[in-house]
Amino acid sequence: xxxxxxxxxxxxxxxxxxxxxxKALRRILRASExxxxxxxxxxxxxxxxxLVLQEIGERGEVTPTELSGALQFGQxxxxxxxxxxxxxxxxxxxxGEEDKRRVHLAxxxxxxxxxxxxxNMLQAQFSEKFAALxxxxxxxxxxxxxxxxxxxxxxxSDAAPLLDAGAIDRTSRDSNSPL
Numbered sequence: 253x254x255x256x257x258x259x260x261x262x263x264x265x266x267x268x269x270x271x272x273x274x275k276a277l278r279r280i281l282r283a284s285e286x287x288x289x290x291x292x293x294x295x296x297x298x299x300x301x302x303l304v305l306q307e308i309g310e311r312g313e314v315t316p317t318e319l320s321g322a323l324q325f326g327q328x329x330x331x332x333x334x335x336x337x338x339x340x341x342x343x344x345x346x347x348g349e350e351d352k353r354r355v356h357l358a359x360x361x362x363x364x365x366x367x368x369x370x371x372n373m374l375q376a377q378f379s380e381k382f383a384a385l386x387x388x389x390x391x392x393x394x395x396x397x398x399x400x401x402x403x404x405x406x407x408x409s410d411a412a413p414l415l416d417a418g419a420i421d422r423t424s425r426d427s428n429s430p431l
Contacts, residue, residue, distance in 0.1 A: 277400075287374040295370050296340070300325070302370050304333045308343055309359040309367045316355060342366055 288299060295302060307322055308314055314322075320330045334357060337343040342363035348354035359367065382390060 284374055287371075290371050291373065295366050297366065297370070299373055299375075300329075301333055301337060302367075302373065303375075304330065305337055305342055305359060305363055306367055306370075308337075308357050309364055313356045313358045316357065319357065337363070 291297060291299060291302060297305065303323060304319065304325075307319055311318075316327065316330045316334060319325075319334075320327050323330070325333075334343060334345070338345060340362075342360055344358050344360055346356050346358070348356060382393070385393070
């Protein structure tokens with residue numbers, strides 16, 4: 253059965269599966285929004301800020317370039333996020349002793365406590381459960397998500413491995429967090 257959204261000709265056509273697909277998308281968006289609120293309440297960070305902080309914490313010491321490559325964020329994005337984390341006292345920047353041009357990032361004690369306090373982020377839950385699926389199902393989901401991004405007109409270069417609808421390096425005013 254095929255019907256139009258308003259019953260008039262020339263409008264977008266909805267199939268029996270459009271409404272359930274939109275509902276599923278809404279549930280995903282809602283989960284992301286709730287996860288972001290929980291994260292902001294617990295840590296005052298956006299998902300991208302926590303992801304950067306966690307990566308710094310895991311590595312002990314890392315350069316912005318290494319961080320950019322590991323997280324698939326642009327260098328300017330990493331710089332912007334690190335600026336905010338440093339201003340909040342969660343990371344430190346230190347010039348290299350051998351090469352003064354290199355900057356090394358490390359989590360402060362406050363940064364390590366913040367990592368420990370942070371709730372499990374949505375992408376961590378997704379990664380764990382997605383990895384447990386059979387490879388054929390992972391490929392099917394990936395193909396569907398890629399097609400969905402194409403349908404919605406999302407550029408391929410506009411993505412980072414982060415379940416968050418906001419700009420990666422948005423300010424605290426944009427995310428309702430103190431950073």
